[in-house]
Amino acid sequence: MSLRAVKPPHETRTRILDAAEELFMQHGFEGTSMRTLTSRAGVNLAAVNYHFGSKDALIEALFRRRLDPMNAARIAELDRLEADARGRVPDAESVIRAFIVPSLRLMDDAKGGGRNFIRLLGRSYTEPNKPTRQLIGQLYAKVVERYKRALQRALPDMPVEELVWRMHFMFGTLSYTLAATDTVQLIAGAKPEDRHDERLLEERLAAFLAAGLNAPVKQTVKKAA
Amino acid sequence: MSLRAVKPPHETRTRILDAAEELFMQHGFEGTSMRTLTSRAGVNLAAVNYHFGSKDALIEALFRRRLDPMNAARIAELDRLEADARGRVPDAESVIRAFIVPSLRLMDDAKGGGRNFIRLLGRSYTEPNKPTRQLIGQLYAKVVERYKRALQRALPDMPVEELVWRMHFMFGTLSYTLAATDTVQLIAGAKPEDRHDERLLEERLAAFLAAGLNAPVKQTVKKAA
DNA sequence: CTCGAAATCAAACGACCGTTTGAATCCTAT
């Protein structure tokens, strides 16, 4: 067992990942060069290729570092919710809260760089093609399946097609809320943000999403499905 | 008056814009080189700089070409709605429909490249810093203000702060729905998409968003506001 | 103390970037 594990376990790796999170968020993947990145991280230019192999591999490592714990937290929240219910079926709003809380918690972690990541994540949803997109989908697959089942139990009368779309809308609301920074200011005029109040944002999101998911299914849609 | 106006009015310009829409959507702004772009458009490498001045100016022209008519349509829909109401106040769901219909119409225009643009637009919402972001905000400002007033009239009891956030959520749902392609498939398993049915998607979106906007305002949020 | 793997470093690689140039070509108004 090496002492390295206590002193600088992967110091260089971590510094690179932190700098990458910030710069990728600000300028995108292609807009951030290895030279800017390594310079900001205070490491040698070759360090990224030495520790990660390539820029693309760095991106993958960056997503895994945050997404794995966040998705584990989502599963854990749902586990706890269903355990507490003792046979009763958790309602849609509780399930929604279990889903959004881990990302809000990450967003509130400004110091730790979580906020940078969560915005970067929101951006990446809409980046097409790229293996990045595929990786995220793969990392999310299990979580999505679990929550889909939970919501089906909470809304037993809703056609599956409709539920799938409403989950899609929910992901959209969440990722956009986390990623887009200034739209609220655009709408509000120049109001100061209260986005930083995690608890308040959770209330707003939960109310909006729960109402949306619970909305009555129109007859025209029912017929088409 | 030149005959050019009937034959190839701005043929090169149009070909460039069309190719740019497709390639920017697939690979992003920085991921698309002038060489790939001009090659796809079938024009000379120097054509972009000759007709638009620079790559950035091309991006701006690209947004203006689609956004100006779409936002005009949004204003027109709202005008018509309020005229038809004859003094009565249009309800939230009607206002929502007036807002989303122009973008759905654009999305359905797959042949004309509207779908490419609408996805690109969804991407650009979350691109930070860049003048692009600023330009979009500027092009949207008037529309946002009009719809904010209309929704305030439709929901007179809602605190402004809450309404602003719910509009933010609405923009998120819409832009994500338009931009993200494969999330529905991820949720559904491997279901074939019915996204192409514009009318059906409008129904789903309107139901979800109307319920979300009309959701009761929780007491905790009221106090904080 | 010493050896060898792990890590860091400066330097260079070829490829591609957005833009500019100046000549060649097209096309319309005279």
Next chain:
DNA sequence: ATAGGATTCAAACGGTCGTTTGATTTCGAG
């Protein structure tokens, strides 16, 4: 028919990109 502006073209500009190399330094295990 022709002058002259608008457009297209091949070629080149300086710079930056991600990655690789081979020497050098660091540092814990024997």
